[in-house]
Amino acid sequence: MIKLGVPSKGRLMEKTFDWFGQRGVTLSRSGAEREYAGQVEGVEGLELVLLSAGEIPRELAAGRINLGVTGSDLVREKLANWDTHVSELALLGFGHADLIIAVPDVWVDVETLDDLDAVAAQFRADHGHRLRIATKYHRLVREHLRDTGVADYQLVDSQGATEGTVKNETAEAVADITSTGETLRANHLRVLSGEPVHRSQATLFRSLSAPMTKEDRTNLAQLMDVLGLQDAR
Numbered sequence: 001m002i003k004l005g006v007p008s009k010g011r012l013m014e015k016t017f018d019w020f021g022q023r024g025v026t027l028s029r030s031g032a033e034r035e036y037a038g039q040v041e042g043v044e045g046l047e048l049v050l051l052s053a054g055e056i057p058r059e060l061a062a063g064r065i066n067l068g069v070t071g072s073d074l075v076r077e078k079l080a081n082w083d084t085h086v087s088e089l090a091l092l093g094f095g096h097a098d099l100i101i102a103v104p105d106v107w108v109d110v111e112t113l114d115d116l117d118a119v120a121a122q123f124r125a126d127h128g129h130r131l132r133i134a135t136k137y138h139r140l141v142r143e144h145l146r147d148t149g150v151a152d153y154q155l156v157d158s159q160g161a162t163e164g165t166v167k168n169e170t171a172e173a174v175a176d177i178t179s180t181g182e183t184l185r186a187n188h189l190r191v192l193s194g195e196p197v198h199r200s201q202a203t204l205f206r207s208l209s210a211p212m213t214k215e216d217r218t219n220l221a222q223l224m225d226v227l228g229l230q231d232a233r
């Protein structure tokens, strides 16, 4: 069987079900509401596996699932050299969110990353420690700041409610996902101008390492046909 990993709850799950359903592949949660088992109708040889969105990158890289839907941000964050582990089969057109860097509203002189770099050096001189940026996206933020030449900072880990860290004085800035911008506004934070660290959306990935039988290959080719997709790799 080809294993397809899909987020087990929330909007990502529902919109993924809709996306496949519109293409003639019916995915559903089977059994009791809280049971994480799935059902597939409309194609042969496909098994639905319901997983946490955050675990899907690792399962793809380990080859325990053949296909997986999750945010493009999570694959890039969780997998070093992500494109050696998975290929992108389709951008699904939902789950849009930008990974951004934001500073307190009151930092009126800080509009760009260059400005942040300038205050970071001054901050270290004044406070004796580096400016703290709270995030759960360590890899993506580190790479982005390296590429843009910002050096005098430290990342502090925040696995949730990241926008609260500035008020709580555990960080001076944040790097987090935003869609409507409401959480940032409510916490008196402002996004730096310029390109976001990453523009994320829900994406269908294929594992480059998951084992497949001859029958799996035939079934995958049929699924790709039904979905109207082509695999570049």
Ligand SMILES: Nc1ncnc2c1ncn2[C@@H]1O[C@H](COP(=O)(O)OP(=O)(O)OP(=O)(O)O)[C@@H](O)[C@H]1O
Pocket: 010, 012, 051, 052, 053, 054, 055, 070, 071, 072, 073, 074, 095, 096, 097, 177, 178, 179, 180, 200
């Ligand atoms: N406010 C938002 N609007 C749109 N997409 C979002 C938003 N917040 C997070 N996302 C996206 O949803 C995906 C899943 O995010 P996250 O890891 O927070 O999921 P979760 O629901 O907490 O899942 P789990 O805890 O089960 O892993 C990510 O790709 C992220 O970019």
Ligand SMILES: O=P(O)(O)OC[C@H]1O[C@H](OP(=O)(O)OP(=O)(O)O)[C@H](O)[C@@H]1O
Pocket: 159, 160, 161, 162, 163, 176, 177, 178, 179, 180, 181, 182, 183, 184
């Ligand atoms: O721009 P907005 O529409 O306000 O959305 C942004 C918020 O959504 C996400 O949080 P989520 O609800 O996933 O919870 P989290 O704090 O656990 O990440 C993200 O971390 C932001 O906090």
